Amino acid sequence: MKKIKKYAPAIVFVLFIFSMGIAFLALPKKAYSTSEKRYLASFPKLTSESFLSGQFGTEFEKYLSDHMTGRNFFVGLNAYANLFQGLNGVSGKYLCSDGYIINQPLNANDNRLDENTEIIKSFADSVDVPVTMTLVPSTGYIMSDKLPANHLTYKDDEYFAQMESALKDSKVNFVNLLEPFQQYAANGDQLYYKTDHHWTSLGAYRAYTLICESLGITPVSEDRYEIEVYSDFYGTTYSGSAYWFNEPDNIELWVNPQNTEENITVQITEGQETKESHSLFYKEHLSEDDKYPVYLDGNQPFVRITNTNAPEGKLIVIKDSFAHCLVPFLADNYSEIVMVDMRYYKGSVSELIKTEEADRVLIAYGIDNLATDTDLVWLK
Amino acid sequence: MVFSSLLFLFLYLPFVLLIYYVTPRKFRNLFLFVVNLIFYGWGEPVFVLLMMFSTVVDYVHGYFIDKYRSNKKLAKSLVISSAVINLSLLGFFKYAGFIADTLNILPFLNIPKLTIPLPIGISFYTFQTMSYSIDVYRGDAPVQKNIISFGTYVALFPQLIAGPIVRYKDVAYQLDHRRETLDQFTHGVKVFLVGLAKKVLIANQMGLLWDSIRNSGEANGILGSWVGIIAYSFQIYFDFSGYSDMACGLGNMLGFEFLKNFDYPYISKTITEFWRRWHISLGTWFREYVYIPLGGNRKGVPRQIVNLIIVWFLTGLWHGAAMNFILWGLYFGAILIIEKIFLGKILAKLPSWVSHVYSLFIIILGWVLFYFEDMGALFAYLGNMFSLSNGLIGSSALYYTLAYLPLLIAAAVASTPLMTNIYNKLKEKRLMWLVETVLCAVVLFVCTASLVNQSYNPFLYFRF
Numbered sequence: 154m155k156k157i158k159k160y161a162p163a164i165v166f167v168l169f170i171f172s173m174g175i176a177f178l179a180l181p182k183k184a185y186s187t188s189e190k191r192y193l194a195s196f197p198k199l200t201s202e203s204f205l206s207g208q209f210g211t212e213f214e215k216y217l218s219d220h221m222t223g224r225n226f227f228v229g230l231n232a233y234a235n236l237f238q239g240l241n242g243v244s245g246k247y248l249c250s251d252g253y254i255i256n257q258p259l260n261a262n263d264n265r266l267d268e269n270t271e272i273i274k275s276f277a278d279s280v281d282v283p284v285t286m287t288l289v290p291s292t293g294y295i296m297s298d299k300l301p302a303n304h305l306t307y308k309d310d311e312y313f314a315q316m317e318s319a320l321k322d323s324k325v326n327f328v329n330l331l332e333p334f335q336q337y338a339a340n341g342d343q344l345y346y347k348t349d350h351h352w353t354s355l356g357a358y359r360a361y362t363l364i365c366e367s368l369g370i371t372p373v374s375e376d377r378y379e380i381e382v383y384s385d386f387y388g389t390t391y392s393g394s395a396y397w398f399n400e401p402d403n404i405e406l407w408v409n410p411q412n413t414e415e416n417i418t419v420q421i422t423e424g425q426e427t428k429e430s431h432s433l434f435y436k437e438h439l440s441e442d443d444k445y446p447v448y449l450d451g452n453q454p455f456v457r458i459t460n461t462n463a464p465e466g467k468l469i470v471i472k473d474s475f476a477h478c479l480v481p482f483l484a485d486n487y488s489e490i491v492m493v494d495m496r497y498y499k500g501s502v503s504e505l506i507k508t509e510e511a512d513r514v515l516i517a518y519g520i521d522n523l524a525t526d527t528d529l530v531w532l533k
Numbered sequence: 534m535v536f537s538s539l540l541f542l543f544l545y546l547p548f549v550l551l552i553y554y555v556t557p558r559k560f561r562n563l564f565l566f567v568v569n570l571i572f573y574g575w576g577e578p579v580f581v582l583l584m585m586f587s588t589v590v591d592y593v594h595g596y597f598i599d600k601y602r603s604n605k606k607l608a609k610s611l612v613i614s615s616a617v618i619n620l621s622l623l624g625f626f627k628y629a630g631f632i633a634d635t636l637n638i639l640p641f642l643n644i645p646k647l648t649i650p651l652p653i654g655i656s657f658y659t660f661q662t663m664s665y666s667i668d669v670y671r672g673d674a675p676v677q678k679n680i681i682s683f684g685t686y687v688a689l690f691p692q693l694i695a696g697p698i699v700r701y702k703d704v705a706y707q708l709d710h711r712r713e714t715l716d717q718f719t720h721g722v723k724v725f726l727v728g729l730a731k732k733v734l735i736a737n738q739m740g741l742l743w744d745s746i747r748n749s750g751e752a753n754g755i756l757g758s759w760v761g762i763i764a765y766s767f768q769i770y771f772d773f774s775g776y777s778d779m780a781c782g783l784g785n786m787l788g789f790e791f792l793k794n795f796d797y798p799y800i801s802k803t804i805t806e807f808w809r810r811w812h813i814s815l816g817t818w819f820r821e822y823v824y825i826p827l828g829g830n831r832k833g834v835p836r837q838i839v840n841l842i843i844v845w846f847l848t849g850l851w852h853g854a855a856m857n858f859i860l861w862g863l864y865f866g867a868i869l870i871i872e873k874i875f876l877g878k879i880l881a882k883l884p885s886w887v888s889h890v891y892s893l894f895i896i897i898l899g900w901v902l903f904y905f906e907d908m909g910a911l912f913a914y915l916g917n918m919f920s921l922s923n924g925l926i927g928s929s930a931l932y933y934t935l936a937y938l939p940l941l942i943a944a945a946v947a948s949t950p951l952m953t954n955i956y957n958k959l960k961e962k963r964l965m966w967l968v969e970t971v972l973c974a975v976v977l978f979v980c981t982a983s984l985v986n987q988s989y990n991p992f993l994y995f996r997f
Contacts (some may be wrong), residue, residue, distance in 0.1 A: 161720040161970040166726070169552070169977050172544040210575045214540050218988035231982035239939040243741065262748065303935045306928055343981055395986075 164191070171436075176222035183220070188392045189441060193219040211240050229343030233396035246394040249299040253347045254390040254399060255292050258307045259521045266312055266524040269276050269473045270319045273516060276532050277324040287328040287364055288476045288515040288523060289314065289352055292345040295338050296329075312520055317376075328367045330360055349388020351445055354380075354405045354478060361482035364515070370465060373485045378407040385440040404444045406434050409485055416462045417484070420454040423497075433458070434482040448477035456490075463488040466512035471495060471502060471532065476517040483515075495528040502532055534575040535694070536779045537732050539984055545572065546783075553787060562685045562708065565787070569731075573654070580652035583622070588687045590618050591662040592680050595669045599676035607672060608737050615666035619659045620690040626655055631854035654694040656851060658687055660818055664699035667822055674702035682708045687748035691783035695776040697794035697814035700821070704789065721785025723969070726976045728778025733980040736772035736943050739764045743938045746930055750913070751923045757930025759897075764937070766900050767944040773812070801947040802888035803870045803880055804895055815851070837873075842866050846959035852903070857911060861902040868895055898935065 157164070176434065177432075185192050197212035197431055204210075221227070235243050247255050277284040293300060294309035313331040320327045337359050344356035358375065366374040385400040414431035421428050438446040449456060452474060468487040470476055472494065484490055491509055495500065506514065518526070534541050549568050556564045564754045574581040594615040622634075626649055633644040665686075668674035670850045677683040686708055692699055707748055746761035753761060777794035784791045794814050801807035808816055820829075827840040842863070849862015872880070901918070905911035917923060926934070934941075946952065958966055 160715055160719050160967040160971040161966055162713070162726075163722045165970055165974050166722045166977065167547075169974070170543055171547045171551075173981070174547045177543060205578050207576045207578065214538065215791065217544070218539050218985060221543075221985050224985055227978075227985035230978060231986040234982060235978050238738075240738070240936055242936065303932055305932050332978040 154261040155482065158523055173222060176367060177217065177220065180222060186219075186224075188225060190252070190392070190443065203291070225395075226363055228395045229397040232397075242304065244394050246390050247293070247301055247304055248394065248396050248399075249296070249301060251299055251347070252400050252468045253292070253296060253299045253345075254394050254396055255296065255300065255376075256350050256521070258291065258305050259524055263525045265526065266315065267319075269315060269523055269526055269529050272529045272532055273325060274320065274323045276502070277432075277514075279533075280514065282506055282511055283326065284324060284514045284516065285326045285328060285364065285368065286320070287330060287358075288313070288362060289360070289517075289519045290331050290334050291521050292350060293517070295334050296345060309520060313526065325383040326367060328360075328364050330363060333359065333363055333448055346386070346388050346404075347401050348386065348391035348399060349443075349445060350390050351388070351475060352478060354407045357478040358407060358482060360479060364483075364487065368513075370486055373409060373482070377411075379410055381406040381408060381445075383439050383444060384394055385442075388445060389443065404439075405502045406447065407482070408434075411462065412485070413459065416460055418457075419449065419457045420457040421450055421453045423453060423458070431483060443468070445474070445477070446457060449480060449492070451477065452494060452496075454494050458484050458490045460484050460491070466490070467509060468513050468515055469493070469502070469506060469509065469511045470517060472515075473519060473521045473522045473526075479517060495531050499531050534572050534690075536776065536783070537729060537980070537984065540575075542981070542984075550786065562679075562682050565689070566681050566685045569685065569690045569693065571714060571718050572690040573688060573911045574695060575595070577650075577653065583626075583652055583655070584658060584688060585684070586683050587619065587622060587659060589660050591615055591666050591687075592677070592683050595676050595679070595683075598666060598670050599976055602672075609672075610669040612666050616663055616932070619663045623655060623659045625649070626652055628850075628854045634715040635856075638645065646701075657696050657698055658693065659915050661700050661701070662687055662700075664818065664822065668700065668702045674705045677701075677705070677708070679709070689784075689786070689789070690792065691789070695773070696812070697777055697780060697791055699791055699814070703792060707789050711788040711839075717785050717788065717790075721782045722975065723782070725782025726973050728775045728780075728782055729980050730976045731771040731775030731778060731947070733775075733941065733983050734976075735947065736768050736770075736775055737983065738937070738940055739768035739771065740781060742933055742940075743768055745933050747914075749927060749929055751917055752927040753917060753930040754924040754926040755918065755921055756926040757934070758914065760902075760926075760930065760934045762897055762901055762914075762918065764941070765904055766799075766897050767941070767948070769900060769903070770795075770948065771944065797948065797950050799896070800889070800950070801892045801896075802885060803872055803877055803892060804865060805872050805877060807892060807896060808865070808869070815848070819848055823847060838870055839874075844984075845869070853906075855906045856908065857902055857906050861899060864902060896986060 183193060184195070194212065194216040196216055197209050199209055203212075211267065218224075236248060241248055244259055245257050247257065249255050253407075273284075273286065284380060288314070290309045291307055293304075294307040297307065309331060313329055317327060317329060334344060334356070337356075342355055342359065343353055344359065345352050349432065362372045383404050383406070384405040388402060391399060391401075412433065417431050417433060419430050419433065434447050435450040436447060438444055438451070445451070449458075458480065463484065463486055465487045467489040468483065468491070470480060470483075470490060470492045472480075473496075474494055476492065480490060480492060491505070491511070493500075493505070502514075505511075523529075534544060536542075541554050545568075552568075553561060553564060568587075594611050598608050598611045598615075601611070630648055637644055665674070665683075667675075669676050677686070685706060686699075686701060688697070712898075743761055746757060746764065761995060774795035781791045781793065788941040792814065794812060796810040796813065798807050798811035801810055824840055824844045827843060828836055830837045845862045845866025846859060847862070848865075848892060849859045852858045852861070873978070879893065898915075901911060901915055905914060
């Protein structure tokens with residue numbers, strides 16, 4: 154016994170490194186990681202060339218760490234160990250009160266807001282239809298009371314004021330959500346998810362009514378929707394931060410009972426292929442951890458939504474993923490909506506406006522996305 | 534391969550330990566020789582040949598130096614030949630590009646840009662092999678007739694890529710006569726884990742802090758700039774001494790004893806003392822093989838000063854092929870000379886906190902020289918450290934400082950012998966074995982977590 158005590162650290166060490174090694178060698182490997190939403194590295198090819206160049210070695214190390222036993226456990230342990238040392242935010246996300254996990258503010262070095270505003274202004278000048286723009290404030294700014302005491306500053310007030318003044322004398326009609334959102338949040342609306350960086354359906358609905366107001370059209374009133382609630386939504390800030398003990402969100406589908414298979418058509422075009430459905434919601438995604446793609450099937454280059462019951466004309470939406478939750482509301486007003494994602498769509502949008510004979514353009518982004526976007530240069 | 538990697542910890546090391554201990558003693562060096570090459574060649578297999586070339590060259594030189602010992606002239610020319618070959622290797626692979634760039638300053642020269650990849654560890658193993666030839670020549674160490682044992686020494690994986698620089702005479706006996714014991718193994722495990730914790734839990738985090746602050750430049754304000762460079766000072770110390778600890782610990786696990794390489798350098802009261810505590814094996818090497826052969830302090834003060842300048846020029850250059858490293862070496866050389874001439878005597882009379890502040894100030898300033906290879910960036914950073922025009926501390930620097938404050942304090946405490954002293958006092962206590970074991974387990978788990986996390990990169994469509 155005395156000897157075991159004396160050598161205990163060595164015993165622990167040897168047991169640990171051997172069992173980790175054996176577990177890695179013996180256990181079956183997963184091809185896909187659901188928490189990271191990516192395919193894990195596969196075993197690298199061993200050729201004399203790849204070996205001599207050192208490429209095999211590098212790729213093997215990737216393979217090893219991708220398939221390390223207890224990977225999710227260790228990633229979580231690391232997150233909480235950092236927290237224990239006072240490091241809240243090293244993963245780029247803050248663990249906040251009430252179960253919120255909130256992205257850090259955007260890095261000043263990545264801020265391209267000025268350039269992107271100019272692009273949008275000259276785009277609006279070049280087209281014949283009215284252009285409306287709305288930006289979703291960052292969760293951190295609106296929900297600042299949930300943030301830990303020590304955090305980097307969210308400068309949404311600066312950014313929105315900057316946009317407001319830059320667009321004042323332009324053809325762009327800017328629907329500023331910043332102050333209304335602060336009001337709604339203060340009244341207790343949950344505008345953002347706790348485990349995801351997106352806004353909730355309620356947040357999107359609030360923005361929808363403000364946009365309608367600015368365009369002089371009538372929004373569908375809140376009590377007309379039948380709200381379906383689904384639980385266990387684990388979003389991107391959850392999986393990115395590895396705070397595994399946080400509770401999941403609920404996700405709501407605001408269903409307008411007047412929309413049926415009869416009047417709604419959604420066509421998603423990717424390359425040469427077009428798939429068609431008759432619902433604004435893609436419920437197959439509700440079985441996944443990240444349920445946000447339930448809205449219009451997530452990121453798609455080109456989506457056309459028609460509603461034969463809607464009163465207004467044709468709208469083109471240039472957008473990021475925040476719009477996926479907003480556009481289903483607008484589909485009650487516009488008989489046809491064409492959504493393009495500048496990340497994948499490299500055609501000319503002004504050409505598109507002509508060929509589609511569109512009546513209006515809406516630009517909808519999250520503020521952080523717009524400020525860091527590098528694909529808007531394609532907006533012509 | 535590096536120690537603080539999943540590959541080393543969970544595949545390479547278990548494999549090496551298992552086979553090493555089931556191998557009969559007389560084949561253990563051969564086994565080590567083979568696995569050393571795997572360790573070294575993992576990232577850059579081609580350079581194994583270079584290391585083997587260096588090994589053979591010094592083996593042959595040592596052999597003939599010993600054989601023709603009586604022929605003074607021949608022995609001397611052999612040792613010179615060994616040094617020339619080793620330094621040429623180092624010169625070509627490490628310095629050719631730098632020398633060419635420097636010569637290009639001359640208007641009539643236009644040497645094309647040389648891009649020679651730097652073989653890992655070449656600065657360490659060429660110094661080790663040179664020490665062998667010189668030690669044999671001087672009669673300080675016996676000749677090694679077994680090329681496997683010699684090869685094992687040159688490429689011994691614990692100290693191969695980041696030191697310590699083990700002189701041949703310090704391990705000559707151990708190479709063929711070491712006896713591994715469980716006590717030594719257990720000690721090795723503890724030392725290794727201390728090193729791993731230093732590297733993974735402190736140095737890496739301090740590196741993140743330094744990166745976060747450095748990128749904001751002027752916006753940091755004067756205090757923020759100081760916090761940044763202090764974080765870098767911690768990073769470099771815990772990184773380097775962590776590696777040395779891991780090397781010593783691994784050596785112990787295989788039955789070797791290496792000399793210690795760091796001895797709490799940041800508690801020094803003078804720069805002279807700092808250099809006796811920082812990277813001891815390098816200081817020793819330069820003293821034994823450069824400073825003393827040049828005459829050291831035995832030929833009068835002017836000559837001593839010249840010798841010091843030579844040694845510190847070379848020390849700076851050894852750290853890297855760029856102007857700032859030379860500057861860094863000469864900076865310390867100058868301060869050492871000043872301390873020798875008069876400052877040392879004054880410091881000895883002052884209260885000790887003054888000497889501590891003085892030393893830390895000089896050391897930290899030194900790290901600015903050490904970090905920035907680009908002279909413009911170097912002086913810009915120095916400017917931020919001494920200019921009040923950017924305010925006291927920027928908001929992002931303040932955020933990072935507060936977030937890392939507990940770790941900064943922990944790093945400061947770990948830079949002093951305090952924890953070691955407490956440990957030594959308590960280690961005979963009844964339940965200490967349990968505390969120790971639990972600590973080892975915690976370090977293992979948390980370090981593994983950190984290493985696994987480095988590869989955790991969710992593909993989450995952040996932007997869309």
